[in-house]
Amino acid sequence: xxxxxxxxxxxxxxxxxxxxxxxxxxxxxxxxxxxxxxxxxxxxxxxxxxxxxxxxxxxxxxxxxxxxxxxxxxxxxxxxxxxxxxxxxxxxxxxxxxxxxxxxxxxxxxxxxxxxxxxxxxxxxxxxxxxxxxxxxxxxxxxxxxxxxxxxxxxxxxxxxxxxxxxxxxxxxxxxxxxxxxxxxxxxxxxxxxxxxxxxxxxxxxxxxxxxxxxxxxxxxxxxxxxxxxxxxxxxxxxxxxxxxxxxxxxxxxxxxxxxxxxxxxxxxxxxxxxxxxxxxxxxxxxxxxxxxxxxxxxxxxxxxxxxxxxxxxx
Numbered sequence: 001x002x003x004x005x006x007x008x009x010x011x012x013x014x015x016x017x018x019x020x021x022x023x024x025x026x027x028x029x030x031x032x033x034x035x036x037x038x039x040x041x042x043x044x045x046x047x048x049x050x051x052x053x054x055x056x057x058x059x060x061x062x063x064x065x066x067x068x069x070x071x072x073x074x075x076x077x078x079x080x081x082x083x084x085x086x087x088x089x090x091x092x093x094x095x096x097x098x099x100x101x102x103x104x105x106x107x108x109x110x111x112x113x114x115x116x117x118x119x120x121x122x123x124x125x126x127x128x129x130x131x132x133x134x135x136x137x138x139x140x141x142x143x144x145x146x147x148x149x150x151x152x153x154x155x156x157x158x159x160x161x162x163x164x165x166x167x168x169x170x171x172x173x174x175x176x177x178x179x180x181x182x183x184x185x186x187x188x189x190x191x192x193x194x195x196x197x198x199x200x201x202x203x204x205x206x207x208x209x210x211x212x213x214x215x216x217x218x219x220x221x222x223x224x225x226x227x228x229x230x231x232x233x234x235x236x237x238x239x240x241x242x243x244x245x246x247x248x249x250x251x252x253x254x255x256x257x258x259x260x261x262x263x264x265x266x267x268x269x270x271x272x273x274x275x276x277x278x279x280x281x282x283x284x285x286x287x288x289x290x291x292x293x294x295x296x297x298x299x300x301x302x303x304x305x306x307x308x309x310x311x312x313x314x315x
Contacts, residue, residue: 001082008086012069016093017042019065020058020105027054032278048179052116059108066094101135102128103168125176129169136165179270181308182301187272188265190301191286191294197223200251204237207250212237219283221292222254228285228292230254231261262287265294272296 014034021031029049035042049055070090097105107128114124139162147155198211198220211220218234229251236253237245255261260279263272265286272284276298286294 004082005085008082009089012066012086012090012093015069016062016066016097019061023058023061024049024054027051027058029054029058048121049112052112055115056109056112059105059112062105063094063097066090066097070094099135100128100131101165101169102132103172104132104135104165107132122176122180126173129173132169132172133166136162136169138162139165178273178305181305182269182273185269186265187263187267187269187286187296188294190269190272190304191265191296192300193294195221195223195292195295197221197228197292198232198250200224200229200249200254202250204240204245204248204250204253207232208237208245217283219281219295221285221295222250223292226291228257228262228287230256231283231285257285257287261285263296264288269301273298273301276301 017034021034024031024045027050029045031045049058067090070087098109100106100110102108102111102125110131111124111128114127115121118124140159141162143155143158143160143162145155146158149155196211196215196217198207200222207220212218212234220232222229222232232250232254236255240248240253260275261281262285263275265288275284276282282298284296285292286296
């Protein structure tokens with residue numbers, strides 16, 4: 001019963017997020033994947049919804065899917081108790097997600113309504129996020145009361161969910177401000193030139209002495225005649241035994257050229273930031289017509305964002 005219940009719970013969460021993803025695809029919103037974590041799951045969007053209508057239908061798709069699973073009958077489940085447990089879980093999942101507090105589905109639906117009513121996506125996001133932050137405080141208060149009442153595990157769980165809600169709400173406002181600051185900017189504006197690159201036959205000991213310790217970067221493109229082959233980071237070097245550096249060449253341990261570490265100069269700066277966040281790369285090679293034309297770093301993007309916030313506020 002435990003195994004069947006566990007599999008059923010995992011399926012319920014995936015089905016909930018898959019419903020969001022299918023509706024998002026219907027509205028041509030790119031979905032990178034579905035990530036499961038301790039508090040449930042999330043469908044990862046590459047872009048924000050283009051309209052209140054798409055936001056609303058994408059938000060309510062998940063709770064509707066959960067309620068549909070809860071109402072299902074005649075499923076081939078060996079133990080009736082497990083079916084009842086999963087029905088209850090899906091009712092709770094659907095009901096909790098309908099709370100009008102961002103980033104819950106109900107909060108996203110409320111943002112869509114505010115967006116439609118006011119005609120301002122930024123204002124709608126800030127107000128929905130404020131509701132999410134307030135709801136997070138409410139959950140933390142419930143957790144503290146449970147904790148004082150002797151329910152230590154339950155109280156801790158409510159507090160963690162509340163902290164997650166507040167963190168996610170704050171992150172949404174920060175992400176909105178970042179997008180506004182970088183809106184309309186291209187990678188070419190932020191890329192650094194000329195590029196300090198290394199030849200593929202350079203040994204790691206020379207690489208460390210002549211490049212890392214001189215230029216103080218943790219990433220260098222590996223290039224032949226302006227054509228990038230890949231990138232070499234201090235992480236790859238550190239994975240090689242120190243006494244082997246003198247005979248191991250850059251091309252042997254470099255990260256090959258890939259869409260995860262390259263971007264075009266005319267690409268949107270927001271796209272570069274999203275790529276860095278999803279891959280964990282703090283630097284991207286800027287490639288045009290097969291040639292390396294620059295490097296864009298996360299540090300430069302965040303510095304520009306910080307300056308814009310200082311001058312114009314979060315707006």
